[in-house]
Amino acid sequence: MSQNSGKKKNIETLPPKENFSEWYHEVIHRAEIMDVRYPIKGLYVWFPFGFKIRQLVYGKLRELLDKEHDEVYFPALIPETELGKEGKHIKGFEDEVYWVTHGGLDELDVKLALRPTSETAMYPMFKLWIRSHTDMPLRVYQIVNTFRYETKHTRPLIRLREITSFKEAHTAHRNFEEAEEQVKDAVKLYKEFYDFLAIPYMVIRRPEWDKFPGAVYTIAFDTIMPDGRTLQIGTVHHLGNNFAKTFDIKYETPDGDHEYVHQTCYGISERCVAALISVHGDDNGLILPFEVSPVQFVIIPVLYKGKEEEVMEVAEKVFNKLKGLGYRTVLDSGDERPGAKYYKWELKGATIRIEIGPKEVEKGEIVVSFRDERKKFSMSMDELTDEKIKAWAKEIKSRIRARAFAGMKEKVRYFDNLDELRGWIRTGVAIVHFCMSEECAEVIEKDVSAGILGKFEEAGEWCDKDITGKCIVCGREGYLSAISRSY
Numbered sequence: 001m002s003q004n005s006g007k008k009k010n011i012e013t014l015p016p017k018e019n020f021s022e023w024y025h026e027v028i029h030r031a032e033i034m035d036v037r038y039p040i041k042g043l044y045v046w047f048p049f050g051f052k053i054r055q056l057v058y059g060k061l062r063e064l065l066d067k068e069h070d071e072v073y074f075p076a077l078i079p080e081t082e083l084g085k086e087g088k089h090i091k092g093f094e095d096e097v098y099w100v101t102h103g104g105l106d107e108l109d110v111k112l113a114l115r116p117t118s119e120t121a122m123y124p125m126f127k128l129w130i131r132s133h134t135d136m137p138l139r140v141y142q143i144v145n146t147f148r149y150e151t152k153h154t155r156p157l158i159r160l161r162e163i164t165s166f167k168e169a170h171t172a173h174r175n176f177e178e179a180e181e182q183v184k185d186a187v188k189l190y191k192e193f194y195d196f197l198a199i200p201y202m203v204i205r206r207p208e209w210d211k212f213p214g215a216v217y218t219i220a221f222d223t224i225m226p227d228g229r230t231l232q233i234g235t236v237h238h239l240g241n242n243f244a245k246t247f248d249i250k251y252e253t254p255d256g257d258h259e260y261v262h263q264t265c266y267g268i269s270e271r272c273v274a275a276l277i278s279v280h281g282d283d284n285g286l287i288l289p290f291e292v293s294p295v296q297f298v299i300i301p302v303l304y305k306g307k308e309e310e311v312m313e314v315a316e317k318v319f320n321k322l323k324g325l326g327y328r329t330v331l332d333s334g335d336e337r338p339g340a341k342y343y344k345w346e347l348k349g350a351t352i353r354i355e356i357g358p359k360e361v362e363k364g365e366i367v368v369s370f371r372d373e374r375k376k377f378s379m380s381m382d383e384l385t386d387e388k389i390k391a392w393a394k395e396i397k398s399r400i401r402a403r404a405f406a407g408m409k410e411k412v413r414y415f416d417n418l419d420e421l422r423g424w425i426r427t428g429v430a431i432v433h434f435c436m437s438e439e440c441a442e443v444i445e446k447d448v449s450a451g452i453l454g455k456f457e458e459a460g461e462w463c464d465k466d467i468t469g470k471c472i473v474c475g476r477e478g479y480l481s482a483i484s485r486s487y
């Protein structure tokens, strides 16, 4: 992939990952994930290499969704009359909506919104689609671009004004409980997705004041980035029958009367790619799970004078074998010296590197190293079998999952008093008992300059304290909750 990203890449090494913000921006550019030079703030361009990662990651998300959902595609433009129908919803989005006011030279009689999310595009159509109880459960999703005029600091993959990879699922059910079951299924699906990516997460119920506009409640997936700030990498919303009432979505029950449907919606954006890069990467660049790595094998022939022929012949044989087994493989026979090649492919997270020089040719061997371990070992060519490779993929996955989990674990700590918490919160997440009142949240915001993520749905692996205890601010009955600075 000699994508000419236009700027001569000085090959001095990346900033160390503990300078996370610089590291992240350097990796995004040098590993050719996204080009940040597009002339509109908050809009970015996917490079081919980055887009391959996106396709592999979203391929897994589609595989999981397709088990019980149908993929659809709705218009990006929403008439103001629809967008404004649900009071809380428009209240929550009014200062983020982009408007289209003209078609050519003609002023439009009805302003059109670029979808910030698609409830108000979809639900007038759900009203036409749903007639009877037999039309449910309805489960659809789309992966589209959405637009939010974000005023906080924009960042590629993390906070965009055009969200390029917005997976939004929307469901309709006969009653609240069936919608609640769907919320649980969505949480399970997100766990499966993030477990597959080996990205650790906390499952947290957002406080009332921070739920999705128009929702009854919101459950969020939060991961912790290397700098100790949390990133919301997915949300599941129970919408009750709020939108059904607004958009008059009713169905005929088995005994002939009419009821409003109950709904859910749940979303994941390219933040899942931001988390993949940030959680697993190291000082040399990307580390990717084998299944979503655009380059699963890179073969580097070590070409000594006079031995080029025989080395290339064997390198091509290994290349063809791996391609034949269906693995994404690159044979890098360019004229850079090996060191520069190692640097380039480590930066791009090529998962397994195979080196072949004259010595290996003589002994019928290859030198193998894994991107996450960076330790070389020799083995005979014949041992390179499909089951060996599948075993390697599993080992790599469990190694990077253990590393990511340990990394997150050391950034989470329980506190029962605010003074100790104040220092910690700059680089970590605090677990506390919290009463969920707005006045106590004020104290946290002001006194600690951090936010309440909400209360744990399952504290499980993150904290072994009782689920209830005294609120760290007021001493009243509190629940196990998380406090953090977030993106």
Ligand SMILES: Nc1ncnc2c1ncn2[C@@H]1O[C@H](COS(=O)(=O)NC(=O)[C@@H](N)CS)[C@@H](O)[C@H]1O
Pocket: 116, 117, 118, 119, 148, 150, 157, 158, 159, 160, 161, 163, 167, 168, 169, 212, 232, 233, 234, 235, 237, 265, 266, 267, 268, 269, 270, 271
């Ligand atoms: N500006 C943004 N850039 C990147 N990702 C974003 C941005 N805003 C939100 N997201 C991601 O998109 C997810 C879904 O957005 S949301 O507002 O919470 N939920 C919805 O829009 C619902 N309609 C579910 S699809 C969030 O959990 C967050 O991970």
Ligand SMILES: [Zn+2]
Pocket: 434, 435, 436, 437, 440, 471, 472, 473, 474, 475, 476
């Ligand atoms: Zn309190």
